[in-house]
Amino acid sequence: MICSIQKKSGKDTVHTYTKAFLSFCPGAAEFFQLIVAPPIEQRRDEFFVSIYDRIKELEEKVEGFDAQRLAEDENFTTIFINASRIAVANHSKDKIEALRNVVINSTLPNDIDDDIQHMFIHTIDKMTTWHFKLLLFLKNPQTYEEEIKKTQEKEFLESSKNTISLFTCIFPGLKDKEPVIQQIINDLDSSGLTDCQPERYTPYGILMFSHVTSLGDSFIQFISEPYIKS
Numbered sequence: 001m002i003c004s005i006q007k008k009s010g011k012d013t014v015h016t017y018t019k020a021f022l023s024f025c026p027g028a029a030e031f032f033q034l035i036v037a038p039p040i041e042q043r044r045d046e047f048f049v050s051i052y053d054r055i056k057e058l059e060e061k062v063e064g065f066d067a068q069r070l071a072e073d074e075n076f077t078t079i080f081i082n083a084s085r086i087a088v089a090n091h092s093k094d095k096i097e098a099l100r101n102v103v104i105n106s107t108l109p110n111d112i113d114d115d116i117q118h119m120f121i122h123t124i125d126k127m128t129t130w131h132f133k134l135l136l137f138l139k140n141p142q143t144y145e146e147e148i149k150k151t152q153e154k155e156f157l158e159s160s161k162n163t164i165s166l167f168t169c170i171f172p173g174l175k176d177k178e179p180v181i182q183q184i185i186n187d188l189d190s191s192g193l194t195d196c197q198p199e200r201y202t203p204y205g206i207l208m209f210s211h212v213t214s215l216g217d218s219f220i221q222f223i224s225e226p227y228i229k230s
Helices: 013-022 028-061 067-072 074-088 093-105 114-126 129-139 141-149 154-159 164-170 178-190 214-223
Strands: none
Touching: 028 067, 028 074, 028 093, 067 074, 074 093, 074 114, 093 114, 093 129, 093 214, 114 214, 129 141, 129 164, 129 178, 129 214, 141 164, 164 178
16 A cells, blocks of 8 residues: 655755756846746646646555555556656646656556557657647547538538548638648647648548557557546
């Protein structure tokens, strides 16, 4: 059984070394302590506590799960360190949730190679909220067909040869940002998560089937909240 968390009052390593550096700059150290350090510590603590809560839940609900063995699990340690580093440097809820799920899933039996798990961590680091949204759309684009038919864009999409227009229809926040959409799709394709290449399809052609690869399926599974029976 893992013990209750005792929040540490000491400064983390980054804070300590940065304070030493800033001590040479008049006024800078005070600025760091008052403005920069508190949110860094808050992000770190929130992420640590969320991991603790989920591991405690696993110990209570998953038969045979022993949190103590994690101290000897080198893969978990590496995953946790890298995920924590990225989480502290980000405010995106989608990214932090994905990182949290990766840490938790790494403690459970899975068929994803350790090296691929670490590759997934680095992939998350490079992603934005829009990357996650477009990835999930490309996983099940068929589910959006009925929604599109109800919009005023239906006739336009049926006659258009510009596949990117489909994404601006589904995601209004990306309107007039076609270069951004293209870059996101390129990122997902180059990461091996998707095989979209929108120039090969009409807008409605994109909706016909999933464009997520087997690696992408594993990625989505690994960044998703694990199912824990009550």
